[in-house]
Amino acid sequence: MTQTLVSFSLIAVYSAMAVYTLAFIFFTVDLAKRSAVTPAVVEVAAAKSSAAGRATALLERVVTEAPVAARSRALKTAMALTIVGWALHAAGALLRGIAAGRVPWANMFEFSLTATAIIVGVFLLVQFWQDLRFLGAYIVGFCLILLGLATVNFYVDVIPLPDALQSAWLVIHVFVAVLGTSFFALGAGLSITQLLQARREAGRGGPGFLATLPSAEKLENLAYRVILIGFVFWTFTLIAGAVWAERAWGRYWGWDTKEVWTFIIWTIFAGYIHARATRGWRGSRSAVLAIIGFSAVMFNFTVVNLFFKGLHAYSGL
Amino acid sequence: MSSSRPSDHFDSPEPIAQPKLGLVGYLRFFWRQLTSMRTALFLLLLLAFAAIPGSLVPQRTSDPNGVAQFKFENPDLYKVLDWFQVFSTYSSVWFSAIYLLLFISLIGCVIPRTRHHFLALRARPPKTPARLERLAAFTSVETETDAATAIETATALLKKQGYRTEIYGDSVSAERGYLRETGNLVFHTALIGVLVTVGIGGGFGYTGQRVVVEGQKFVNVLGDYDSFNPGRFFSSDSLDPFRIALDDFSVKYELKNKDAIGQATNFVASVTTTQPGSEPTKADIKVNEPLDIGGSQVYLLGNGYAPTITVRDPDGNVVWTDSVPFLPQDANLTSIGVVKVPDGLAEQVGIVGFFYPTAAELPTGALASGYPDLVNPVLQLSVYTGDLGLDAGVPRSVYVLDTGSLTLQAGRNGPEPALQLEVGDKVDLPNGLGSIELSDVKRFASLDIHHDPSQLWVLFFALLVVGGLLTSLFIPRRRVWVKVVGSRVEYAGLARGEDPTLEAAVADLAKKHAEALSLRVKP
Numbered sequence: 001m002t003q004t005l006v007s008f009s010l011i012a013v014y015s016a017m018a019v020y021t022l023a024f025i026f027f028t029v030d031l032a033k034r035s036a037v038t039p040a041v042v043e044v045a046a047a048k049s050s051a052a053g054r055a056t057a058l059l060e061r062v063v064t065e066a067p068v069a070a071r072s073r074a075l076k077t078a079m080a081l082t083i084v085g086w087a088l089h090a091a092g093a094l095l096r097g098i099a100a101g102r103v104p105w106a107n108m109f110e111f112s113l114t115a116t117a118i119i120v121g122v123f124l125l126v127q128f129w130q131d132l133r134f135l136g137a138y139i140v141g142f143c144l145i146l147l148g149l150a151t152v153n154f155y156v157d158v159i160p161l162p163d164a165l166q167s168a169w170l171v172i173h174v175f176v177a178v179l180g181t182s183f184f185a186l187g188a189g190l191s192i193t194q195l196l197q198a199r200r201e202a203g204r205g206g207p208g209f210l211a212t213l214p215s216a217e218k219l220e221n222l223a224y225r226v227i228l229i230g231f232v233f234w235t236f237t238l239i240a241g242a243v244w245a246e247r248a249w250g251r252y253w254g255w256d257t258k259e260v261w262t263f264i265i266w267t268i269f270a271g272y273i274h275a276r277a278t279r280g281w282r283g284s285r286s287a288v289l290a291i292i293g294f295s296a297v298m299f300n301f302t303v304v305n306l307f308f309k310g311l312h313a314y315s316g317l
Numbered sequence: 318m319s320s321s322r323p324s325d326h327f328d329s330p331e332p333i334a335q336p337k338l339g340l341v342g343y344l345r346f347f348w349r350q351l352t353s354m355r356t357a358l359f360l361l362l363l364l365a366f367a368a369i370p371g372s373l374v375p376q377r378t379s380d381p382n383g384v385a386q387f388k389f390e391n392p393d394l395y396k397v398l399d400w401f402q403v404f405s406t407y408s409s410v411w412f413s414a415i416y417l418l419l420f421i422s423l424i425g426c427v428i429p430r431t432r433h434h435f436l437a438l439r440a441r442p443p444k445t446p447a448r449l450e451r452l453a454a455f456t457s458v459e460t461e462t463d464a465a466t467a468i469e470t471a472t473a474l475l476k477k478q479g480y481r482t483e484i485y486g487d488s489v490s491a492e493r494g495y496l497r498e499t500g501n502l503v504f505h506t507a508l509i510g511v512l513v514t515v516g517i518g519g520g521f522g523y524t525g526q527r528v529v530v531e532g533q534k535f536v537n538v539l540g541d542y543d544s545f546n547p548g549r550f551f552s553s554d555s556l557d558p559f560r561i562a563l564d565d566f567s568v569k570y571e572l573k574n575k576d577a578i579g580q581a582t583n584f585v586a587s588v589t590t591t592q593p594g595s596e597p598t599k600a601d602i603k604v605n606e607p608l609d610i611g612g613s614q615v616y617l618l619g620n621g622y623a624p625t626i627t628v629r630d631p632d633g634n635v636v637w638t639d640s641v642p643f644l645p646q647d648a649n650l651t652s653i654g655v656v657k658v659p660d661g662l663a664e665q666v667g668i669v670g671f672f673y674p675t676a677a678e679l680p681t682g683a684l685a686s687g688y689p690d691l692v693n694p695v696l697q698l699s700v701y702t703g704d705l706g707l708d709a710g711v712p713r714s715v716y717v718l719d720t721g722s723l724t725l726q727a728g729r730n731g732p733e734p735a736l737q738l739e740v741g742d743k744v745d746l747p748n749g750l751g752s753i754e755l756s757d758v759k760r761f762a763s764l765d766i767h768h769d770p771s772q773l774w775v776l777f778f779a780l781l782v783v784g785g786l787l788t789s790l791f792i793p794r795r796r797v798w799v800k801v802v803g804s805r806v807e808y809a810g811l812a813r814g815e816d817p818t819l820e821a822a823v824a825d826l827a828k829k830h831a832e833a834l835s836l837r838v839k840p
Contacts, residue, residue, distance in 0.1 A: 002574075159577035163584055163604035221815060228790050235786055239779045248605050250524070250616035250765045252772065253515075254379050255407050260372040267365035271358055278354045289362075308372060309383065 002158055005099035012092035013113065013151060019085035020120075020144045026078035027137035033072050034134075035208030071133075078136055079127075085140075086124060089117045089147075100158045105174050106165055108305060112150030115178045115301075116143040122182040130222060134213055135189040142185065169244035177237040181297055183230030184269070188294035190223035191287035198284050220283065224276060227290055231269045238262055249311060257310035261300040268293040351418065352425030360419040367415055371406030374398060378405065420512055427505050434498045442481055445488040445798045449809035452798075454823040457807045462834050464801040470833045471799035471806075474826065480797065488800035493793075494813075500788025507781035514778060518771020520549035523556075525766045530623040530640045531759040534562035537613070537766065557611030557768070560591040564599075566620060566760040570690055579649070579688050586617050586762040602764070612768060619763030621645045621652055622672055624696055627754045628658050628746075636661025636751070642761045643672045644716060649686040650674050655718045657705050662750050664702040667718045669728075671697045672758075696755050698736040699728030700747055795819055797826060806830070 093114045097104035105114045123139045126132055161170075197216040200206040213219070241262065246252040253259060272289040275281035305312070338346060350356055375383025384404050388395040402409035449455055460467060464487045472482050472489045480491035525542040527535050535541055537559050569583035586602040590610055602608045608615040622645075627638040636658060643654030656668040675688035676695035684697060701723035707713060725731040726747040733747045743754040794813040799806065808830070810823040 157576040159574055160571050160580060160582045162580070163582065166582075167605040221817070224815070225817070232783075232786060232790065235783055239783065242779070243776070246772070247607065250607065250614065250618060250767050252775065255371060255376055256379055257372045260368055264365045264368050264372075267361055267368070271361040271365065274354065274358045274361065278358050280355070281358065304372070309375070309380065 002099045005095050006158055009092045009095035009099060010151075012088045012095060013147070016085045016089035016092060017144060017147060017151075019081050019088060020140050020147075023078045023081035023085055024137060024140045024144060026074045026081060027140060030072050030074040030078060031134070031137060031207070031209045033074060034212045075133055075136070078140075079133060082120065082136065082140055083124060086117065086120045089113075089120065093117045096158075102161060103171050103174075105178070106161055106170065107154070107156055109150050109154040109156055111174070111178075112146055112154065115181060116147045116150075118178045119143055119182040119185055122179070123186065126186065126226075132186065132190070132222070134193070134209070135186065138189045138192070139185065164248050167244060167248065169240060169247070173237060173240040173244055176233050176240060180230045180233030180237055181301070183226050183233065184290075184294045184297050187223045187227035187230060188291050190219050190226060191290040194219035194223060194287045195284055195291075198287075216283070220287065223287065223290060224273075227269060227272060227293075231266075231273065234262075234266055234269065238266055254311075256312065257304055257308040258300070258312035261296065261304050265293060265296045265300060268296055348425065351422050354426075357419065357422045357426065360415060360422060364412075364415050364419060367412050368406070370403050371412075374403050374406075376404060376406065378407075416512075420509060423505055424509065427502060427509070430498070431502055434495075434502060437498075438495055442483045442490040442492040442796065445485050445490045445800055446809075449798055449800055449807045452809040452811050454810040454820040455808070456824055456827045457805050458827055458831055459804055460801075460806050460831075460834060461804070467801050467806055467830075467834060468799065471826075471830055474830055474833060475797065475799070478826075487802075488798060491797045491799075492795070493797075494795055496788050497792040497794040497813075498789070500785045500790075500792065502785070504782055504785030504789055507778045507785055510778035511775055511782065514771045514774040518774060519769060521551065521555070521771070522767070522769035523547045523551050524768075526618075526763065527766065528642045528761050528763050529561070529563040530642060530761040531563055531566055533640075534560055535764065536560045537611075542766075555768070557613050558593050559611045559613075561608075561610070561615065561764070562589045562591075563587075563762055564589055566762050568620070568690070568760075579690070581689060584617060584620060586620075586764075602762070612770070614767045616765040616767065617762055618765045619645075621650065621761055621763075622674060622691075622694075623759045623761045624654070624670070624672055624694075624755055625757040625759060626656055626670075626696075627756060628656070628662070628666070628751060629754070630661055630751045631749060633752075634661075640757070640759050640761075641670075643670065647686070648689065650689045651686040655716055657707065657715075657718065659705055659707050662746075663748075664750065665705045665707075666746070666750060667701040667703075667705050667720070667723055668753075669699045669701070669718050669720070673697070674758075691758060694740055694758050696738045698738070698753070699731070700726045700736065701728075702726055702748070702750070793818065793822075795822070797823065799826070799830065 093104050093110075096110060096113060100106070100110075103114075105111045120139065120143050123132070123135065193210075193213060194216050196206050197210050197213060197219055200210045201216055214222070241259070242252040245254070245256075245259075268289060272286055272293060275286040275289055304310070336342075375387055377384050387404075398404065402411070406412055446452065450457075462470075468484060468487060468489050472484060472491075475482050475489065475491040478493070480493040481495075482489050482491045484490075523546065525545040527541065527543050529535050537556050539545060539553050539556065563586060565587040567583075567585050567587070568581050571577045571580045571582050574580075584604055588600055588602060588608070589597050590600055590608070591597045592611055600608050602615060602617045604617055607617070621643060623640040623642045625638070625640040628636050630636050637656070639656075641654045641656055643652035645652045652672040652674075654670050654672065656666075656670065658666040658668075671684070673684050673686040673693075673695045674690060675686055675692040676684050677687035677693075679685050684695060701718070701720055703723035706719065706722070713719075727733040728735045736744050736746075736753065738744060738753070738755040740755055740758060743752055745752050793816045795810055795816060796812075797808070797810045799808055801807075806827075808823050808827045810819050812819045
C-alpha cells in the first residue's frame with residue numbers, strides 16, 4: 001500500500017515538473033512579448049477611448065492603467081498551467097504524506113517537495129492581493145530547478161521518523177520556516193526586478209519588459225510588505241525551533257550550524273527593515289540586502305544541510 | 318568632485334570653522350554616533366557577518382571533539398584561529414563587542430523614544446490643517462447637514478473606529494495607531510530582556526551528564542555526576558535533592574518497513590524518582606519528552622549496552638565485578654569498553670573489549686555487529702598486563718586504557734588470540750591469571766540533567782518579541798481630519814510611514830459618514 005502511494009506521488013511530481021516546464025516557457029514568452037509590443041498597447045488603448053469620444057478624465061485613466069491591464073494570452077496560459085502543475089505538485093506532496101503517515105517534510109527530498117509546493121502556492125495566492133504574475137518565470141523556474149534536483153539527487157524511500165523528529169514541533173517549526181522562505185523568495189524576486197527597474201529609470205537600459213512593470217518605488221514597497229510577512233514567520237521559526245531544541249536536545253540555543261544561519265538570516269532581514277528607515281539606505285541598497293538575505297536562506301537550505309556538521313542532520317539524506 | 322557640484326558653486330576660500338568640542342562635547346558626539354540608525358544598521362549587519370566563522374569552524378561548546386580533531390589536522394592554522402578565539406566565536410571578545418555595542422545603541426534609541434511616546438500618548442490630536450486637499454488622501458462630499466451635526470456624527474464614527482478625537486471649530490482631528498510605536502518599543506525592550514536573562518540568568522544554572530545502567534540509580538549531588546558544567550554563579554546548595562533509579566530501558570525497532578529494518582523508533586527510559594517528603598513515583602523519559610523534577614529537566618540523550626563482567630582469581634574468588642557501560646561506535650551499536658583490575662590478581666590487568674549485540678563474521682574473519690538489538694551478543698576482549706598507572710594519583714578516564722606501557726597478553730597480534738564470550742560463558746585469562754565471566758548484558762541510558770532558572774523568562778521575552786513585532790508592523794498609525802467648509806464636508810488622512818490602505822480608509826470613512834448623515838436626515 002505504501003509503495004503504491006509512493007509511486008503515485010512520484011508520478012504526480014514528475015507530471016507537475018512537466019507542466020511547470022511548459023508554464024515556465026509561456027511565462028518567458030510573455031516577458032518577451034512585453035518587450036516587443038508594450039508601447040503599441042498603450043497607444044491603442046488611448047486611441048480607442050478617444051475615438052469613442054469619451055470624456056478627457058476617462059482617457060487619462062485608461063492611459064495610466066494600460067500597462068497593468070494588458071495581459072497577454074501567453075501569460076494567461078502560463079498561469080493556468082501553473083495552477084494545474086501546482087495541483088499535481090500538491091497531490092504529490094499529499095500522497096507522500098499519506099504514504100508515510102506523517103507530514104511530508106522529514107528529510108531533504110520531502111522538504112524540497114513540500115517547500116516548493118508551498119512557494120508556488122503562496123505565489124498563486126498572492127495574485128488575489130497584488131498582480132505579481134510577472135514573477136512567474138522566476139518563481140516557477142526556481143521551484144522547477146529545486147524540485148528536479150531534490151527528486152533526482154535526494155530521493156529516499158519512506159522510512160519511520162527517528163525519535164528526535166517525533167514531535168508536534170516538526171509540524172509547526174518546519175511549516176512556518178517554509179512559509180517564511182516563500183515570502184522571502186517573492187521578496188527577492190521583487191527586489192531583483194526593482195534593481196533592474198531602477199537601472200532603467202536611471203536611463204541605463206535593461207530588458208524591454210520592464211516598461212510594463214510597476215515603478216522601482218512601487219516594487220520596493222511591494223517587496224517590503226512581502227518581506228515583513230516573511231520576517232514575522234522567520235521570527236516565529238526561530239522561537240519555535242528554540243522551544244523544540246529545549247525539548248529534544250536539552251538546550252534552547254546552542255549555536256548549532258543551522259541555528260547560526262537562522263540567526264544570520266534573521267539579522268540580515270532585521271537590517272533590511274531598518275535600512276528602509278535609514279537615510280541613504282532606501283532604494284537599491286535595501287534591495288541588495290533583501291537579495292543577500294534570500295541567498296542566505298538558500299545557502300542555509302543547501303550548503304549548510306549538505307556540507308556542515310550539525311544537529312539538523314536530515315534522515316536518509 | 319567638482320562635476321557633481323552645481324555650476325555656480327564655488328569653494329569658500331576660508332576653511333569652515335568647526336566648533337571646538339570639549340570632553341563632554343566629544344562624549345555627546347560619540348553617543349549620538351553610536352545611537353544613530355546608521356550605526357545600528359552597520360552593527361546589525363556586522364553581527365550577521367561575524368556569526369559566520371562560528372559555523373565554518375567547530376565550536377568548543379557544541380563540538381569539542383571537532384576542535385580537537387581540527388587541532389590535530391591543522392596545528393598551525395589552529396594556533397592562528399585560536400588566537401582570534403574562533404573556536405568559541407559566540408563568547409569571543411570581538412563578537413561580544415559587536416552585540417554589546419549594538420545593544421547599547423539600542424538602549425540609547427529606546428529610552429528617548431519611550432519618553433517621546435509617553436508624551437505623545439497624553440497629547441491631544443493636532444490642529445486641523447488649513448488646506449486638507451493638499452494631503453495624500455483627500456476626498457470631499459456635498460452635504461445639506463449643518464456643520465455641528467456633521468462634525469458630531471464624524472466624531473462618533475471615528476471614536477467607534479478606535480480614533481482619539483478632538484474638535485477644533487468646524488472640524489474634527491483624529492489620530493490612531495499609538496499601539497504601533499508601543500509594539501515597536503516592546504519589541505526592542507524585549508530583545509534587551511532576552512539578552513539580559515540569557516546573560517545573567519544562565520549563570521545560575523548548571524548542566525551535568527550521567528550514565529545510568531539498568532538497576533542503578535543516580536543521586537543529584539556533585540559527586541554522582543560523570544561530568545558537570547556549572548554556571549558562573551552556581552553553588553552546590555542549588556542542586557535540587559532528588560534521586561532517579563533506572564528500572565528499565567527499552568528500545569523499539571522497526572521490523573516491517575524493509576527500507577529501515579533495525580531503525581530504532583522509540584527509546585523509553587522507565588525510572589523511579591524519589592524526592593524528599595514524597596513517595597517514589599514512576600515516570601518515563603523519552604527523546605522528545607524530558608522529565609521535569611525539582612526545577613530541573615532530565616533528558617535522554619544517549620544509550621548503549623553495559624555487559625556485566627566478573628573477574629575471578631585462580632581460586633575462584635571474585636576480585637572485580639560490574640556492569641560496564643560500553644560506548645557505541647556505530648548505528649548497529651558495535652561498542653567499546655574498558656575494564657581495569659588493579660588489585661587481587663598476580664598482576665594489574667587492563668582489558669579493552671568490543672561488544673557486538675548481534676555478532677556477524679566479516680569475510681576477513683573479523684566480527685562486526687549487524688543489528689542493534691541483542692540477537693547474538695558477543696564480547697571480544699584484549700587483555701593487557703602491567704602498571705595501569707592508577708596509583709600515581711593522576712585522574713584517568715574510565716573509558717580509556719593507555720596501553721603504551723602495558724604488555725599485550727591476548728588479542729590481535731598477541732601471544733594468544735582475543736578472548737571471546739557469549740552470555741553465560743566463563744573463560745580463563747591468559748598466563749593463569751584467573752577467569753572472566755560475562756553473566757548478563759544490560760542497557761544503559763545517558764542522562765543530561767539541566768537546571769536553568771532563566772529559561773521561562775527567556776521564553777516570556779521571546780513571546781513579547783513576537784507580540785511587539787506583530788503590532789509594530791501591522792497596526793497603521795494615521796491621522797484623519799473631517800472638516801466642514803461651506804456646503805462641503807472634506808475628509809483627509811495622513812500616515813506615519815508607508816500606509817498602503819490609507820486612501821481606502823479615508824474613502825470608507827467618507828462613505829460611512831454620508832450614510833450616517835442621511836440616516837439622520839430621513840426620519
